[in-house]
Amino acid sequence: MSDSPPKAIGExxxxxxxxxxxxEHFEHARIWERWPEVAGARLMPYGRPIRxxxxxxMIEVDGAVWMHRFSYRTPKIIEQANRVAGRExxxxxxxxxxxxxxxxxxxxxx
Numbered sequence: 001m002s003d004s005p006p007k008a009i010g011e012x013x014x015x016x017x018x019x020x021x022x023x024e025h026f027e028h029a030r031i032w033e034r035w036p037e038v039a040g041a042r043l044m045p046y047g048r049p050i051r052x053x054x055x056x057x058m059i060e061v062d063g064a065v066w067m068h069r070f071s072y073r074t075p076k077i078i079e080q081a082n083r084v085a086g087r088e089x090x091x092x093x094x095x096x097x098x099x100x101x102x103x104x105x106x107x108x109x110x
Contacts, residue, residue, distance in 0.1 A: 027085040028052045038080040043070060047095075055091040057081055060098045067095050 031052070036044045039059075046066040050058040057078070061067045070077070074093045081090040 027087065027089045030084045030086070031057065031081050031090075034084045038077060038084060039070075040073065040076070040080075043073060046070075050096065052089060055089065056094050057090045057092070058094045058096060060096045062098050064097065067097060070095055 028051075031038055031049055035049060038049075039047060043066070046063070047059045047061040047070055050060050052058070059070060059077075061070050070093070077093060078090050082088045
């Protein structure tokens with residue numbers, strides 16, 4: 001049995017957060033939590049962060065017009081994402097066009 005006093009949950013989380021990959025996930029989570037601030041009020045409803053991989057933030061956008069607008073704002077979005085994360089976690093953005101939900105009407109295929 002250990003004679004050391006129990007640690008507070010905040011202390012445990014802080015030490016986990018300071019270690020590698022888990023820390024990175026916390027930083028990425030801040031982008032999701034503060035998405036309206038990262039994307040901006042006008043763009044936020046038309047795109048959603050999907051994931052960050054190799055410092056590339058993947059964003060799903062609702063249409064070609066919105067894809068163009070997001071691409072125009074890429075430098076600002078990268079800047080904001082890194083600001084809310086607390087360090088550079090994003091260097092680039094990759095935009096993905098959202099699949100349109102289409103109601104399949106059986107008569108369309110006739």
